[in-house]
Amino acid sequence: MSMDGVIFITYILTLLGIGIWFSRKSSESSEQYLLGGRSLGPAVTAMTMQTTAMSGYMFMGAPALAFQYGWYAVWYAIGDAGGSIINLSVLGKRMRRMSELLGALSPIEFLEKRFESASVRIVGSIISIVFLFAYVCAQFIAAGKAMSTLTGFPYELSLIIGISVIIIYTVAGGYLAVAYTSFVQGVIMVLGVVGIGFLAYFHVGGLTGLNVALEKIDPTYLSIWGKDLAFYGQWGVVLGAILIFSIGYMGLPHVVVRHMSMKSTKTVKGAILISAIWNQFFIFVPYILGLISIILLPNIKDPEMAITQLAYTLFPGLFAALLLSAVMSAVMSTADSLLCRRARFYHVMFTNALLIKMPLRKRLSSFLDFVF
Amino acid sequence: MFNLPAETFWWIIPWPFIWVGLGVILYFKLKREDDAEERENIG
Secondary structure (H helix, E strand, O other): OOHHHHHHHHHHHHHHHHHHHHHHHHOOOHHHHHHOOOOEOHHHHHHHHHHHHOOHHHOOHHHHHHHHHHHHHHHHHHHHHHHHHHHHHHHHHHHHHHHHHHOOOOHHHHHHHHOOOHHHHHHHHHHHHHHHHHHHHHHHHHHHHHHHHHHOOOHHHHHHHHHHHHHHHHHHHHHHHHHHHHHHHHHHHHHHHHHHHHHHHHHOOHHHHHHHHHHHHOHHHHOOOOHHHOOOOOHHHHHHHHHHHHOHHHHOHHHHHHHHOEOOOOHHHHHHHHHHHHHHHHOHHHHHHHHHHHHHOOOOOOHHHHHHHHHHHHOOOHHHHHHHHHHHHHHHHHHHHHHHHHHHHHHHHHHOOOOOOOOHHHHHHHHHHHHO | OOOOOHHHHHHHOOHHHHHHHHHHHHHHHHHHHHHHHHHHHHO
16 A cells, blocks of 8 residues: 555544544543543643634645636635634633533534524524535545545545545544544644645745746736735725634634633633634635745646645645645545534434433434434 | 835735734733633632
C-alpha cells in the first residue's frame, strides 16, 4: 500500500479509537453524552469550535471562490478570522452560565427553557432539521469527493466509508469523541494546509511573485472588487461577505453548543486567544491557494478540487496525504457535530438493547429527543 | 507592497494583526473580570 494510503488509514483508525475510548464514559448520562459533562478546557473548546465551524467549504468552496474572483474572496476570510472572537466574547460566558442554571443540553432546549415556550422548541427543531439536513448532505458529498481523490475508490464507495466512520465514532463516543476528534482534526488541518501553503508559496515566488503573475493574467484579480470589478463600489456586498462568517457562527447550533460544554466561564478567555491565533494560521491559506491555482492550474475543470489537485500535481506523497486527511478532517468535524444530538438516540438504543429494557415513558422521551 | 494595489493592501493585510490584537486584549480583560469575580466570591 502507498504511503498516503497508510497515513489515511491510520487517521481513520485514530478517529474510531477515540470514539470507542469515550463510549463507556458517554453512557453515564445525557449531559455526559451531549455535552461531555461540561468538562472541556480552553484548547479543546477553541479547536472543536473552529473545526466544527470550518466545514468542507474551507477546502473546496474557499479556493474556488478565490479562483473565480481573485483577492475579493479574501473579504470572506477577514470576517471568518474574527468569527470565534466575536462568538466567544458575546455568547461564551452567558450561555455557559445560563445553560447550566436552566439545565439545558442543547441550544434549542436552551431557547425553550429561557423563553418558557414549548413552541420555540418545535419551530427551532423544524428549522434546524430542514436546514441542517442539507448542510450534513453537503458535508457527506465533500467527504466522498475527498476520499475518492485520495484513495482512488469509486465515489459511491468513498461516500459509504466516510459516512460509516463518522456515524460509528459519533454514536459510540458522543460529544467527548466529537470534541477530541475535532482537536486532532484541527491540528491536522493546520499542518496540512500550512504545509501545502508554505510549499506553494515559494513555488510561485512568494506573495509578490503571485501578484505579479496574477496581474499579467488579469489586473482586476488584485482588486478588492472582484475579477472584472464585478462588485465595484458595492460596499453592501462586501459587508455581507464579512458578516456572513464573523457573526454567522452565533446562529449555528452545532457551534453554539460549544459554549455550553466548557468547564467553566473562565474557559472563555483562553479559548478566545487560542482560536484567534489558530484562525490567522488557517483561514487565509485556502484562499491564497485558490489564487495560486489561477497560475498553476489555469485549466482546472472543477475549481472546488483546486487544493486536492495542487497537492497531487505539485507535492505528491506525504504532503498530499496529509492535506487530504485535513480535507476529511474539516468535513468530518462539521458532520459529526451536526449528527451528535441525533446520535444520542442510537446510542441509547444500542446500550439498552433496542429499548426493550427501558420504561415506555423513557422510550418515548428518547424518541422525541431524537426527532426534535 | 507585495505588488498589490494600495487599496487592496491596506484593506486586507492588517486584519490578521487586528484580530490577534483584539484576542489578546479580550484575554486580559476577561482575566481581570475572572479575578475580580473570584475575589468577590472569597470575600
